[in-house]
Amino acid sequence: MKDTKGEKLFFVFNYFMLCIVGLSCLLPLIHTLSVSLSDAHAVRSGFVSLWPSGFSLESYKSLISGTPVVRAFQNSLLITVVGVVLSMVFTVMAAYPLARKSFYLRRFLTLAIVFTMLFSGGIIPTFLLIKELGLINSYWSIWLPGLVSAYNMLVLKSFLENIPAEIEEAARIDGCSELGLLTRIVLPLSLPVIAALTLFYGVHYWNIFMSVLLYIQNVEMHNLTVMVQQMVNSQSLLIEINKQQPDDLSDITPEGIKSAGIIVMVLPMLIVYPLLQKYFVKGVMIGAIKG
Incomplete structure (x- = not known):
């Protein structure tokens, strides 16, 4: 049985909202991980976002x-x-x-x-x-x-x-x-x-x-x-x-x-x-x- 047009729109909206909620939980964790793995100069300068800058384990x-x-x-x-x-x-x-x-x-x-x-x-x-x-x-x-x-x-x-x-x-x-x-x-x-x-x-x-x-x-x-x-x-x-x-x-x-x-x-x-x-x-x- 094929999904109706309304059901397809509902699924698309549902998946979109789930992706937004998932990213809202995942992105802060990724940023925290990047800060912990970045060198001190990059952290002080605010250059760290979602990827470590100047990989370092000093922290x-x-x-x-x-x-x-x-x-x-x-x-x-x-x-x-x-x-x-x-x-x-x-x-x-x-x-x-x-x-x-x-x-x-x-x-x-x-x-x-x-x-x-x-x-x-x-x-x-x-x-x-x-x-x-x-x-x-x-x-x-x-x-x-x-x-x-x-x-x-x-x-x-x-x-x-x-x-x-x-x-x-x-x-x-x-x-x-x-x-x-x-x-x-x-x-x-x-x-x-x-x-x-x-x-x-x-x-x-x-x-x-x-x-x-x-x-x-x-x-x-x-x-x-x-x-x-x-x-x-x-x-x-x-x-x-x-x-x-x-x-x-x-x-x-x-x-x-x-x-x-x-x-x-x-x-x-x-x-x-x-x-x-x-x-x-x-x-x-x-x-x-x-x-």
């Missing part, structure tokens, strides 16, 4: 030697890896029983979880609770409050509900226990949606910012996002780097180092996303289909 060398970027990167990696593992384990533990039609409190607990998507305790009560629990300056203050995302749990629950009951019945007839059914049958079949949710959680924990500012008062425990934000707002960046390498200030600029920090922050997610992209759309779309 990255100064970033590594003059700032705590390595330590912050390690902190971000720890927060992300442990957070993703914990969140995925508890998301599966929450979604699996709620997807069972035989579970008595299934409807009540699902509505209770949806309620949390609409209302929350607020920043001040949450901070007071974290303080009373003694979790200040502990990464548990980051992991525990957002351990399970209600949206991600509902997506996984919807996916699990679409797994044919005949597969589970056959596994039980063969003597498979409930834990064996989950680990050997359900989870392998749920690989697309698990990969998509892993990406969701990974982006969340890698980019987490406000919770670190509120609960982590020890500067040495700050993650990469907070460190880059402080770099961008800092007016004394060159003074700090000057203590490490006083002879190389002519080869660096604050803009170049800040741009290098931003690239270091977003690069891991840019690498991970293409690896999980084939599961991304499939997992979310299947999990959104009912019946």
Whole structure:
């Protein structure tokens, strides 16, 4: 069936708007990358646009030697890896029983979880609770409050509900226990949606910012996002780097180092996303289909 003239015009307009939105996100990132790879003279002169001028890695060398970027990167990696593992384990533990039609409190607990998507305790009560629990300056203050995302749990629950009951019945007839059914049958079949949710959680924990500012008062425990934000707002960046390498200030600029920090922050997610992209759309779309 051929598309009508109106449908063709709609597709052209839709693709055009998507290209505009895509370029609005991509061009600033390309410019930031170009600034981080350009020499100091070109950056000071404002000659850098979408292509590096006078290729130089001095900004990255100064970033590594003059700032705590390595330590912050390690902190971000720890927060992300442990957070993703914990969140995925508890998301599966929450979604699996709620997807069972035989579970008595299934409807009540699902509505209770949806309620949390609409209302929350607020920043001040949450901070007071974290303080009373003694979790200040502990990464548990980051992991525990957002351990399970209600949206991600509902997506996984919807996916699990679409797994044919005949597969589970056959596994039980063969003597498979409930834990064996989950680990050997359900989870392998749920690989697309698990990969998509892993990406969701990974982006969340890698980019987490406000919770670190509120609960982590020890500067040495700050993650990469907070460190880059402080770099961008800092007016004394060159003074700090000057203590490490006083002879190389002519080869660096604050803009170049800040741009290098931003690239270091977003690069891991840019690498991970293409690896999980084939599961991304499939997992979310299947999990959104009912019946």
